[in-house]
Amino acid sequence: ARIALLPGDGIGPEIVAEAVRVLQAVADRFSHTFELSEHLIGGAAIDAVGDPLPPDTLKACKQADAILLGAVGGPKWDDPNAAVRPEQGLLRIRKELGLFANLRPIKPLDALVDASPLKTDIVRGTDILFVRELTGGVYFGDSGRRDDGKTAYQEMVYSEAEVERIVRLAARLAQGRGGRLTSVDKANVLEPSRLWRSVTTRVLADEFPDVTLEHVLVDAMAMHLLVRPRDFDVVVTGNLFGDILTDEASMLPGSLGLLPSASLGAPKSEGGGPGLFEPIHGSAPDIAGTGKANPLATILCTAMLLRDGLGLPDEAAAVEGAVHDAVGSGVRTADIAAGAASVTTTEAADAVL
Amino acid sequence: ARIALLPGDGIGPEIVAEAVRVLQAVADRFSHTFELSEHLIGGAAIDAVGDPLPPDTLKACKQADAILLGAVGGPKWDDPNAAVRPEQGLLRIRKELGLFANLRPIKPLDALVDASPLKTDIVRGTDILFVRELTGGVYFGDSGRRDDGKTAYQEMVYSEAEVERIVRLAARLAQGRGGRLTSVDKANVLEPSRLWRSVTTRVLADEFPDVTLEHVLVDAMAMHLLVRPRDFDVVVTGNLFGDILTDEASMLPGSLGLLPSASLGAPKSEGGGPGLFEPIHGSAPDIAGTGKANPLATILCTAMLLRDGLGLPDEAAAVEGAVHDAVGSGVRTADIAAGAASVTTTEAADAVL
Ligand SMILES: CC(C)[C@H](C(=O)O)[C@@H](O)C(=O)O
Ligand SMILES: CC(C)[C@H](C(=O)O)[C@@H](O)C(=O)O
Numbered sequence: 001a002r003i004a005l006l007p008g009d010g011i012g013p014e015i016v017a018e019a020v021r022v023l024q025a026v027a028d029r030f031s032h033t034f035e036l037s038e039h040l041i042g043g044a045a046i047d048a049v050g051d052p053l054p055p056d057t058l059k060a061c062k063q064a065d066a067i068l069l070g071a072v073g074g075p076k077w078d079d080p081n082a083a084v085r086p087e088q089g090l091l092r093i094r095k096e097l098g099l100f101a102n103l104r105p106i107k108p109l110d111a112l113v114d115a116s117p118l119k120t121d122i123v124r125g126t127d128i129l130f131v132r133e134l135t136g137g138v139y140f141g142d143s144g145r146r147d148d149g150k151t152a153y154q155e156m157v158y159s160e161a162e163v164e165r166i167v168r169l170a171a172r173l174a175q176g177r178g179g180r181l182t183s184v185d186k187a188n189v190l191e192p193s194r195l196w197r198s199v200t201t202r203v204l205a206d207e208f209p210d211v212t213l214e215h216v217l218v219d220a221m222a223m224h225l226l227v228r229p230r231d232f233d234v235v236v237t238g239n240l241f242g243d244i245l246t247d248e249a250s251m252l253p254g255s256l257g258l259l260p261s262a263s264l265g266a267p268k269s270e271g272g273g274p275g276l277f278e279p280i281h282g283s284a285p286d287i288a289g290t291g292k293a294n295p296l297a298t299i300l301c302t303a304m305l306l307r308d309g310l311g312l313p314d315e316a317a318a319v320e321g322a323v324h325d326a327v328g329s330g331v332r333t334a335d336i337a338a339g340a341a342s343v344t345t346t347e348a349a350d351a352v353l
Numbered sequence: 354a355r356i357a358l359l360p361g362d363g364i365g366p367e368i369v370a371e372a373v374r375v376l377q378a379v380a381d382r383f384s385h386t387f388e389l390s391e392h393l394i395g396g397a398a399i400d401a402v403g404d405p406l407p408p409d410t411l412k413a414c415k416q417a418d419a420i421l422l423g424a425v426g427g428p429k430w431d432d433p434n435a436a437v438r439p440e441q442g443l444l445r446i447r448k449e450l451g452l453f454a455n456l457r458p459i460k461p462l463d464a465l466v467d468a469s470p471l472k473t474d475i476v477r478g479t480d481i482l483f484v485r486e487l488t489g490g491v492y493f494g495d496s497g498r499r500d501d502g503k504t505a506y507q508e509m510v511y512s513e514a515e516v517e518r519i520v521r522l523a524a525r526l527a528q529g530r531g532g533r534l535t536s537v538d539k540a541n542v543l544e545p546s547r548l549w550r551s552v553t554t555r556v557l558a559d560e561f562p563d564v565t566l567e568h569v570l571v572d573a574m575a576m577h578l579l580v581r582p583r584d585f586d587v588v589v590t591g592n593l594f595g596d597i598l599t600d601e602a603s604m605l606p607g608s609l610g611l612l613p614s615a616s617l618g619a620p621k622s623e624g625g626g627p628g629l630f631e632p633i634h635g636s637a638p639d640i641a642g643t644g645k646a647n648p649l650a651t652i653l654c655t656a657m658l659l660r661d662g663l664g665l666p667d668e669a670a671a672v673e674g675a676v677h678d679a680v681g682s683g684v685r686t687a688d689i690a691a692g693a694a695s696v697t698t699t700e701a702a703d704a705v706l
Contacts, residue, residue, distance in 0.1 A: 118471060119472060143544040150513045150514075157507075159505075188433055191496040191498070192506060
């Protein structure tokens with residue numbers, strides 16, 4: 001299988017390097033051959049060639065079977081008014097590869113649940129799979145200025161087809177889990193949310209009679225996540241609401257450094273391309289190069305890559321088991337050590353290996 | 354002074370009735386005359402006259418010096434595809450009265466901080482004033498359908514003038530508090546956010562050199578609120594982000610039933626009309642009529658009404674002091690009793706009186 005590596009900025013290169021060691025160990029143990037190639041993205045690509053998603057990178061990604069991304073961005077490229085910005089690379093790769101679904105599992109590890117900002121008895125046992133729409137909504141709506149630049153607009157927009165495909169994917173995932181789907185919108189105010197809600201209701205009724213559907217308003221959901229996170233199974237929502245809610249939810253486990261994500265398109269059978277796997281955390285430029293970065297989220301991304309990207313569930317389970325064992329036996333990088341003794345980036349990966 | 358009362362739906366009438374008793378006590382003690390008049394809004398108005406904001410109500414509000422609202426909505430009127438919906442009354446009254454600023458103080462009471470879903474040591478000492486833009490953004494953008502109804506859109510839009518007035522108000526409030534302003538946007542993706550950020554930067558530099566300004570992305574803010582809520586003073590943001598973030602933040606104190614809000618327009622000197630004061634919580638139809646509703650948020654709204662609406666700071670302080678004393682001495686309605694003995698709606702107000 002061909003795997004495209006996009007290390008990106010800040011701690012990106014360090015954590016991708018450790019994940020590569022894990023992929024190589026999987027290749028050895030299970031007798032696979034992974035062809036790995038490295039490409040520029042984000043700030044690093046802006047510095048090198050003036051483009052956060054160079055044509056070569058895009059081409060290599062399209063030819064790959066799966067993509068592993070570190071992180072992009074940093075203060076150096078932070079001006080929101082700059083013509084070229086690192087996150088444009090992210091947005092464009094999502095769009096160009098048709099990665100319309102972002103999956104983020106939020107499942108606090110028992111060994112770390114004390115690190116949650118929430119009370120332990122609220123958060124323990126939480127097991128949510130967020131499914132965020134990733135190539136539509138206001139992110140990709142028509143935008144610009146009017147009135148001599150004094151008014152700015154950007155259109156929030158969803159079509160039935162866009163809602164159908166993400167809801168189908170989420171409902172299928174719910175069938176493989178607890179059988180419950182929560183759809184989040186703002187249907188009391190927004191027209192795209194009203195369309196979202198009616199399409200979701202129809203798809204579930206017509207195609208997934210075995211999945212229980214609940215509609216929740218986005219403001220209410222922001223509250224529920226803090227007082228009854230255990231009540232949710234699969235949560236599907238639009239691009240902007242998903243951005244905010246998944247980041248809110250990412251605090252629940254108390255260990256952002258352990259959360260992976262997958263961005264998927266249509267299945268291969270329907271002409272879809274490779275999935276993209278990346279940790280939820282950012283590029284943390286302040287600790288880049290210090291050996292403090294936690295590689296475990298990226299290593300857990302390789303597990304998602306193996307399962308959802310390459311169809312290798314046993315290999316994925318082996319990686320996940322090794323990470324849980326390492327954490328269970330007390331291996332802690334600085335971010336999850338709560339002031340106690342911690343290991344370096346490489347030592348954490350060693351423990352997994 | 355003339356005060357328009359809009360009890361609304363569910364528990365609205367019960368809690369407004371208790372707040373009225375407090376207003377009358379203030380009138381007696383401080384020798385004021387408050388002319389109170391009651392008007393229809395929300396579901397109750399739909400049932401009575403088929404309009405969630407009847408012309409009579411709007412007229413009475415425009416003639417009042419301040420408005421006290423209970424809550425609107427309930428399952429009976431919940432269909433998001435219905436042509437007439439209770440929340441349209443809320444959105445229209447905001448727009449018609451030019452109530453462009455929604456103020457929500459989030460300050461957990463020490464006596465109740467144990468009820469927070471967050472760990473006590475994270476949340477204790479939090480004191481945030483949210484200032485949410487309330488008459489612009491995607492809430493009031495052009496909306497509709499295309500492609501035979503198969504695509505829905507709604508435009509997120511902000512003008513420089515809209516951003517300037519809300520930022521000025523927030524910065525002035527920061528001057529009277531800790532001198533720090535956090536502006537929340539999504540400037541890395543949205544054009545209206547880029548305008549928001551540049552206008553905010555300019556207004557602060559030109560007019561408020563004494564206020565410290567920080568820009569935070571909305572997804573990051575959703576995280577910060579859970580791990581370092583104490584770091585924020587005044588937070589200003591747009592309509593949609595404010596809706597989500599203030600509801601998230603409303604969970605921090607662990608006592609939603611104690612949170613008031615104020616919606617304000619331009620000052621009277623600039624032709625502005627009355628402010629509108631309402632609790633953050635909803636209409637809780639499930640407990641309407643049972644005597645379980647907590648009237649304290651609405652009573653705290655009368656304090657904001659006295660201070661920000663009628664310019665009576667001593668009267669406001671008296672009400673706030675009485676509420677804090679009541680809670681401090683152990684008065685608890687069911688929602689904040691944590692299973693222990695609780696008082697009724699009327700008994701809670703008695704304690705304040
Ligand atoms: C960097 C930014 C454009 C991006 C987003 O908003 O989608 C990020 O926050 C994310 O969630 O992956
Ligand atoms: C009822 C709804 C339209 C309203 C809003 O979104 O503004 C409510 O959530 C609020 O925050 O006052």
